Amino acid sequence: MAEEKSLNFLEEIIENDLKSGRYRSIVTRFPPEPNGYLHMGHATSICLNFGLTKKYGGYTNLRFDDTNPTTEETEFVQSIKDDVRWLGFEWKNELYASDYFEELYLFAIKLIRKGCAYVDDSDSETIAAEKGTPTQAGVNSKFRDRSVEENLQLFEDMKAGKFKDGERVLRAKIDMAHPNMLMRDPLMYRIKHAHHHRTGDKWCIYPMYDFAHGQSDSIEHITHSICTLEFVPHRELYDWFIEQLDIFPSHQYEFARRNLSYTVMSKRKLLQLVNEKHVEGWDDPRMPTISAFRRRGYTAAAIRDFCDRVGIAKRENVADLSLLEFCVREDLNKIALRRMVVFDPLKIVLTNYTNENELVSVEDNPEDTNGGFRDVPFSKELYIEQEDFIENPPKKFFRLFPGGMVRLKGAYIIKCDEVIKDDTGKIIQLNCSYIPESKSGNDTSNIKVKGTLHWVSVEHAVTAEVRLYDRLFKAEDPSNEEGNFKDYINEDSLQIISTVYGEPALKNAVAEERYQFLRKGYFTLDKDSSEEKMIFNRTVTLKDTWAREVKKV
């Protein structure tokens, strides 16, 4: 009997709502602002919102929170849709806060009529000053007590474009002494003579987040409006507008934003990394954006699994990058095709080898019992990794050394007989002998070796470029370190090896397919690849217990 997975606090709320009959099914929404690319934090929100309706019945809308025309662009709308789809979720309706501009405008008029809103002529400095501070009450604006008629007229003039940016705002009339600063006559509308990515030049007044989000939720009958912790103080305002307007009572629930170790997650900081060219773009594989993870070779399943395993709660957190890496390795181990690729070649010559055109058969994926095999050409001259040979090996080193034996994966056991160096003492070639009766699958040699190496035939090798990525930051939580987060950028986060040597099957690599370069890590073809040149991104390394062993010394 499988243990029942415990519920997170939102699932509990929903189950109670369903049980009590408050709702028969639920509606959630994912509400990104189209002013940047989605990142891992959004992935958590996406998995949460879509996951909840999948689990409990109902649906999820995709709603773009596009109330600020000066920062928002269609480019981002497209990338967001791509990312949500790629993550494996389908929204019920594609919506925009701008779809509701007319309705929102009517809501504003309703509040003016009720005496709950007024037009303020003060400039932003004055309004800010009059707002007071967290420990000090604000004071009323001198425009606070205008008549309903005057307010109506002024608001219409605002809409009609009779004022310049910043000359007037519409504010809710609540309480300038309220302990919650958001309740001190918050702005509802501001004037922006700006082109909107969807409504064009139709409007020159735009609703503020607080006057758009809750009402949009309400219009869509969102039952559970889930957002991050920084909006907790907004909930009071959210409820106030809904109550004053007497519209469908959506409810807001807050959870803690998801952070990831060794990176930053705020859009502002990510934008800086892009603009200041610390990375190549939003989908630079070192970025924590969804498009970057995709390009790097992460699978949607792995990301979903990660979000699932981390869970959600209400306390601030920094999730371990190693958990994400575990999730992607676990998925990739099952699906990646194995290939042999030598990064840093050391030539070996099998002095006693005389066969011609020999092929050895190697499994594509040992985890897959139905998996296929491929033929790999074997020959007298092979490449192995430089690091797989040490002249004076440390203890527990079971790769190749003078007089030592190793198996070449899928082929024969070889013995190192002679080390050849150039004038500078650099090792340039190994002369080895192979054990003919040790062929894989047909081994009658009775020789036991500890090490198995990957290799490629010199004559048959195909070349490619590999890009090896490391964490973008040296600090676990760069935002919380002393000084600027950029001081902690890892200068070695990208290592390019322009020529590596792969077995011929590598030539058939296709986009989207995942590969495990034996003993090297998981790789996928990068979009920069061309007919002439294959470029592979390292998605993640293999777990390397030997590297850890070496480090200990």
Add this chain to the structure above:
RNA sequence: UGCCUGAUAGUAUAAGGGUAGUACGUCAGAUUUUGGUUCUGAAUGUCUUGGUUCGAAUCCAGGUCGGGCAACCA
């Protein structure tokens, strides 16, 4: 000297008055034609002080520490 909010192994998350559990990470071992995978085992935790109770991570009171709130951003 305001308001809101949070605190469980290194990290993340359970336990909702009754054995503090799970995952990742760490360490040790077994298996292995990838030093991968798989398997086994171990170490490590309830912010603090009181109170209620047969019994408290859980309820109550005080304290400590962290986060958010003074954008015509979302």
